[in-house]
Amino acid sequence: MKVLIVGSGGREHAIAWSVSQSRKVDKIYCAPGNGGISEIAECVDIAAMEFDALADFAEEHEIDLTIIGMDDPLVGGIVDVFEARGLRVFGPRKNAAIIEGSKSFSKDLMKKYNIPTCHYETFHSPEEALIYLESAQFPIVLKADGLALGKGVLICQNLQEAEAGVTSLMLDKQFGDAGNTIVIEDFMVGREASVLCFCDGTHIAPMTSAQDHKRAKDGDQGLNTGGMGTFSPSPFYTPEIQKICEDTIYQATMDAMKAEGRDFVGILFVGLMMTEDGPKVLEYNARFGDPEAQVVLPRMKNDIIDVMEACIDGRLDEITLEFEDNAAVCVVLASDGYPEHYEKGKLITFTEDFSQKDGYYVFHAGTKRTDEGIVTNGGRVLGVTAKGATLKEARANAYKATEWVSFENKYMRHDIGKAIDEI
Numbered sequence: 001m002k003v004l005i006v007g008s009g010g011r012e013h014a015i016a017w018s019v020s021q022s023r024k025v026d027k028i029y030c031a032p033g034n035g036g037i038s039e040i041a042e043c044v045d046i047a048a049m050e051f052d053a054l055a056d057f058a059e060e061h062e063i064d065l066t067i068i069g070m071d072d073p074l075v076g077g078i079v080d081v082f083e084a085r086g087l088r089v090f091g092p093r094k095n096a097a098i099i100e101g102s103k104s105f106s107k108d109l110m111k112k113y114n115i116p117t118c119h120y121e122t123f124h125s126p127e128e129a130l131i132y133l134e135s136a137q138f139p140i141v142l143k144a145d146g147l148a149l150g151k152g153v154l155i156c157q158n159l160q161e162a163e164a165g166v167t168s169l170m171l172d173k174q175f176g177d178a179g180n181t182i183v184i185e186d187f188m189v190g191r192e193a194s195v196l197c198f199c200d201g202t203h204i205a206p207m208t209s210a211q212d213h214k215r216a217k218d219g220d221q222g223l224n225t226g227g228m229g230t231f232s233p234s235p236f237y238t239p240e241i242q243k244i245c246e247d248t249i250y251q252a253t254m255d256a257m258k259a260e261g262r263d264f265v266g267i268l269f270v271g272l273m274m275t276e277d278g279p280k281v282l283e284y285n286a287r288f289g290d291p292e293a294q295v296v297l298p299r300m301k302n303d304i305i306d307v308m309e310a311c312i313d314g315r316l317d318e319i320t321l322e323f324e325d326n327a328a329v330c331v332v333l334a335s336d337g338y339p340e341h342y343e344k345g346k347l348i349t350f351t352e353d354f355s356q357k358d359g360y361y362v363f364h365a366g367t368k369r370t371d372e373g374i375v376t377n378g379g380r381v382l383g384v385t386a387k388g389a390t391l392k393e394a395r396a397n398a399y400k401a402t403e404w405v406s407f408e409n410k411y412m413r414h415d416i417g418k419a420i421d422e423i
Helices: 009-022 051-060 071-076 078-084 094-103 103-113 128-135 159-171 239-259 291-301 306-314 391-400 418-422
Strands: 002-007 027-032 065-068 120-123 140-144 153-155 182-186 191-200 204-212 213-215 221-224 229-232 266-274 278-285 327-335 360-364 366-371 374-376 380-388
Touching: 002 009, 002 051, 009 027, 009 291, 009 306, 009 360, 009 380, 027 051, 051 078, 051 159, 065 078, 065 306, 071 078, 071 094, 078 094, 094 103, 094 204, 103 120, 103 239, 103 278, 120 128, 128 159, 128 182, 153 159, 159 182, 191 239, 191 306, 204 213, 204 239, 204 291, 229 291, 229 391, 239 266, 239 278, 266 306, 278 306, 291 327, 291 360, 306 374, 327 391, 360 391, 380 391, 391 418
Parallel strands: 002 027, 002 065
Antiparallel strands: 120 182, 140 153, 140 182, 191 204, 191 266, 204 229, 213 221, 229 327, 266 278, 327 380, 360 380, 366 374
């Protein structure tokens, strides 16, 4: 079969790699793709938000399955466009992708259906938000309602920081229209974990757990980014925690969306906080996490096409997800200055061939293939992933593998998965 993947980041490279392992797939296309994806797929110069052009391509090339990797096209309704043309596509429709597209929608859903989360309030004007903050307890969390590349979350330690955050989100429009509405919620304390789930609208199948590192600098300092690294599984996501989540969060979310007439088919990302009162939902996303996909998919034993087709056909209950009994760590190599100001076009050199190294992977995020070779083309450039028998071994392997890559202004955190050392 022929598969089209929509997107251009490390997540899409991980999906493309996983698809390339399928016994069913003969040809992979990726639109628009990147320098690394081009090694396993034919990259197509169509932007992710050009829905009609993508659907035209799928029709003309007789694509058997299109996989939507990115949040923007999902929230924008690309699945609806494909389905209207009779094209087979994996991902939630627009009315279901709102679970990521609107923080206020997802919080209201959790409140209505008693899905555990923290207390929150929604604000449509900065004046109302500022009045609320005067009597709030700190620290407190401000979230842009709409999509903000994973960066629209501000943790404010005091009133001054919170007031500046409201100004940044709602008045200065740091994230554009995403900040027209904001959610202000209580700051939760505990260990974080992320669980990606396959969904068919009725059934939900959670994958192995992971934990992301959002801050730009060591020690969880600096600005929020799209993710500087991750590890899987989370040792803090115990079997007991998993059982609670299955009973109170995962299936409850599927049932809630169905009750609202918004059957969710695709990948549901559940961000969790393990609090003293039990696990609570931090956020939902409507697609694979980035860089969570880079550590979860290499550990999955199932043929990803089998699972995705079962989701589309409403028979996910026939699938048993299986994961390797090991661990994986991904360290993101970024351009120095990310997420603010950074230079592009730096030549990337590799001293080792990752494809010849068992248990080692390099997933391209912001790269471009040129006549001179592969160059940097974004803030997050590469995700270096390694597996190991244990998390500590996988972490050591991943950092060893970062030494096989060099480019001018290369930057990375040096403490990805450091929490492992506390176990």
